[in-house]
Amino acid sequence: MSxxxxxxxxxxxxxxxxxxxxxxxxxxxxxxxxxxxxxxFLMPMVNTIIYSFNEVGVAEAGGMEMTYRGIQNYIDLFxxxxxxxxxxxxxxxxxxxxxxxxxxxxxxxxSLFSALLVxxxxxxxxxxxxxxxxxxxxxxxxxxxxxxxxxxDVTGVTAVxxxxxxxxxxxxxxxxxxxxxxxxxxxxxxxxxxxxxxxxGVQTLLYLAALQGISPSLYEVAKIEGxxxxxxxxxxxxxxxxxxxxxxxxxxxxxxxxxxxxxxEVYAFAFQKNNIGVGSALSVVYMFDVLAILxxxxxxLTKVVKIGE
Amino acid sequence: MNKKTKAPKAPKAKKTGxxxxxxxxWNDNSITDPLVCKRTxxxxxxxxxxxxxxxxxxxxxxYPILKLFPMILCDVEDLGNPDVVWIPIHYSIVSFKxxxxxxxGNFSTMFLSLLYAAVTAFIQVVICAMxxxxxxxxxxxxxxxxxxxxxxxxxxxxxSLLISQYLNFKxxxxxxxxxxxxxxxxxxxNNPVTLYMLSILGQGLKQSLFIYIFSSFFQGLxxxxxxxxxxxxxxxYKTYLKIALPNAVPSIMVVAVxxxxxNYGDTYYTGYFHPDGPxxxxxxxxxxxxxxxxxxxxxxxxxxxKPAASSFxxxxxxxxxxxxxxxxxxxxxxxxxxxxxxxxxxxxxxG
Numbered sequence: 165m166s167x168x169x170x171x172x173x174x175x176x177x178x179x180x181x182x183x184x185x186x187x188x189x190x191x192x193x194x195x196x197x198x199x200x201x202x203x204x205f206l207m208p209m210v211n212t213i214i215y216s217f218n219e220v221g222v223a224e225a226g227g228m229e230m231t232y233r234g235i236q237n238y239i240d241l242f243x244x245x246x247x248x249x250x251x252x253x254x255x256x257x258x259x260x261x262x263x264x265x266x267x268x269x270x271x272x273x274x275s276l277f278s279a280l281l282v283x284x285x286x287x288x289x290x291x292x293x294x295x296x297x298x299x300x301x302x303x304x305x306x307x308x309x310x311x312x313x314x315x316x317d318v319t320g321v322t323a324v325x326x327x328x329x330x331x332x333x334x335x336x337x338x339x340x341x342x343x344x345x346x347x348x349x350x351x352x353x354x355x356x357x358x359x360x361x362x363x364x365g366v367q368t369l370l371y372l373a374a375l376q377g378i379s380p381s382l383y384e385v386a387k388i389e390g391x392x393x394x395x396x397x398x399x400x401x402x403x404x405x406x407x408x409x410x411x412x413x414x415x416x417x418x419x420x421x422x423x424x425x426x427x428x429e430v431y432a433f434a435f436q437k438n439n440i441g442v443g444s445a446l447s448v449v450y451m452f453d454v455l456a457i458l459x460x461x462x463x464x465l466t467k468v469v470k471i472g473e
Numbered sequence: 474m475n476k477k478t479k480a481p482k483a484p485k486a487k488k489t490g491x492x493x494x495x496x497x498x499w500n501d502n503s504i505t506d507p508l509v510c511k512r513t514x515x516x517x518x519x520x521x522x523x524x525x526x527x528x529x530x531x532x533x534x535x536y537p538i539l540k541l542f543p544m545i546l547c548d549v550e551d552l553g554n555p556d557v558v559w560i561p562i563h564y565s566i567v568s569f570k571x572x573x574x575x576x577x578g579n580f581s582t583m584f585l586s587l588l589y590a591a592v593t594a595f596i597q598v599v600i601c602a603m604x605x606x607x608x609x610x611x612x613x614x615x616x617x618x619x620x621x622x623x624x625x626x627x628x629x630x631x632x633s634l635l636i637s638q639y640l641n642f643k644x645x646x647x648x649x650x651x652x653x654x655x656x657x658x659x660x661x662x663n664n665p666v667t668l669y670m671l672s673i674l675g676q677g678l679k680q681s682l683f684i685y686i687f688s689s690f691f692q693g694l695x696x697x698x699x700x701x702x703x704x705x706x707x708x709x710y711k712t713y714l715k716i717a718l719p720n721a722v723p724s725i726m727v728v729a730v731x732x733x734x735x736n737y738g739d740t741y742y743t744g745y746f747h748p749d750g751p752x753x754x755x756x757x758x759x760x761x762x763x764x765x766x767x768x769x770x771x772x773x774x775x776x777x778x779k780p781a782a783s784s785f786x787x788x789x790x791x792x793x794x795x796x797x798x799x800x801x802x803x804x805x806x807x808x809x810x811x812x813x814x815x816x817x818x819x820x821x822x823x824g
Contacts (some may be wrong), residue, residue, distance in 0.1 A: 193607040194608070194613070196604070197674070200675040201626070207641065294807070298534055301803060366731070369814065373814060373815075431632075440640075450633045
């Protein structure tokens with residue numbers, strides 16, 4: 165019997181190595197994404213870059229006609245073309261970038277702050293949580309654009325609010341050491357709080373999840389060692405939520421850039437001005453702009469997080 | 474015996490109010506103790522500021538929604554009356570009626586866009602879970618490259634690829650095959666197939682983020698489970714279906730909820746690739762574009778015999794429409810919100 169088995173063994177098809185099957189099956193699972201990536205990401209990206217160096221028109225036969233222009237499209241973009249709001253593109257980019265770079269840390273810090281608030285222990289915390297995470301739903305851009313009113317706001321309330329902020333502003337200018345610009349900036353942030361809130365839903369949730377993952381024994385140790393609340397935050401909480409901070413920064417940044425007015429400009433070039441070449445040049449600049457700032461930001465942040473650890 | 478009587482007393486002592494505490498402190502003279510004084514003062518101040526901040530932030534978050542109600546419930550001709558801030562003088566639901574008549578009709582659009590969001594969310598969960606499983610779990614060549622590309626995709630704004638994606642869909646062709654067989658390329662703009670194809674091929678709304686979530690979740694899953702399954706004779710697919718997926722419920726839920734909400738609110742993909750489709754968010758966007766204000770006002774004044782309809786009316790109708798639009802999302806949110814935090818904690822993005 166056993167002899168037979170041994171003799172038969174070579175005839176049976178040798179099974180594939182475990183790791184090879186794993187690899188093949190893994191790629192099968194990844195296949196839709198790979199196809200999609202090549203067709204709908206890499207190809208458009210290469211095409212966009214090609215268009216940006218050409219003048220693109222529709223040929224008589226129905227296809228596309230391209231004439232090489234070198235970097236003329238880019239020169240036109242910054243010197244000749246104006247945005248839909250009649251501004252130079254250098255200005256559009258400068259404004260968008262400074263806005264986003266300023267708002268990103270604000271939103272992240274705000275979401276950390278609200279996560280800390282919802283993580284503390286008090287009565288009615290569940291209700292507060294429900295409210296604090298509402299921006300996940302209320303923050304989708306269609307709602308934030310439609311909720312704004314053109315004329316019929318609750319006029320009385322806004323009037324009171326501006327009066328009040330004027331009072332606080334006067335208080336701050338006369339009784340604090342802060343320079344006026346800083347106070348102006350703070351007041352601007354406070355007045356714009358609703359836009360910050362509407363962007364902070366997911367980040368708050370992530371921070372809360374990270375905070376809940378911290379084991380209570382760490383806090384106990386810190387307390388026994390005599391650390392103050394302040395020290396506990398910087399030495400225990402902050403380093404642990406550091407990695408998620410990085411993620412939140414990137415997420416916020418990308419999210420803000422998605423809503424930036426530059427995206428609308430791309431649309432205007434392509435479908436209203438019918439100038440695909442310059443529109444593509446704008447897209448390319450937009451893309452590299454995002455990537456460059458992001459790289460700088462991540463580099464700085466990893467340094468900060470490391471120091472925190 | 475002693476222990477039993479003591480145990481219930483301890484929590485009772487905590488619950489004494491400020492007044493009782495003061496009385497006790499007065500009686501045993503501890504009120505003059507500076508340390509006790511300082512601590513009490515501190516806790517009172519902390520509580521005061523904490524409650525103020527929390528209530529203030531709750532109000533700030535709810536304000537955009539709260540301010541809708543007086544406007545919507547107000548009679549159209551009362552709008553803009555400086556006397557009316559929070560409480561309308563004459564109640565009416567004309568704005569609701571107008572919003573329903575203008576946008577929602579028989580609610581078929583809403584149903585269809587909910588359906589679209591649900592189907593897309595389902596597709597995205599399936600595709601992203603598969604891709605995430607491979608990236609996070611399986612040792613494949615070029616794994617680091619694939620992961621890097623996913624992150625890269627997340628970072629690059631899709632709008633920057635809009636032009637060439639649009640042209641691509643306008644004259645759609647795969648390696649010249651369609652041209653070869655039918656003699657012409659396919660126009661996929663304004664075709665729902667485009668949207669589903671994007672989702673199936675992993676390029677839909679924020680899908681790279683979802684792949685990232687799944688891959689980091691599967692990376693953290695203990696290996697022993699799968700090894701046991703493999704030893705017991707499960708193949709690759711059975712292991713995935715029986716071991717990996719059931720464990721990934723938190724990630725699945727997070728991705729499904731986010732994907733549903735975002736796809737329901739999406740105006741980018743639907744607006745460019747299927748502009749005539751039944752998508753509520755897009756319809757609202759078109760109907761209530763600022764250039765359309767007069768149309769809305771005229772319609773309301775004609776339908777409901779309100780000659781005094783003004784730009785305030787346009788706002789009120791717009792807000793009523795937003796509120797109706799939000800109802801399904803809010804219902805879903807209230808159902809899932811309790812589990813949302815734990816699911817996020819377990820979904821693998823954190824940590």
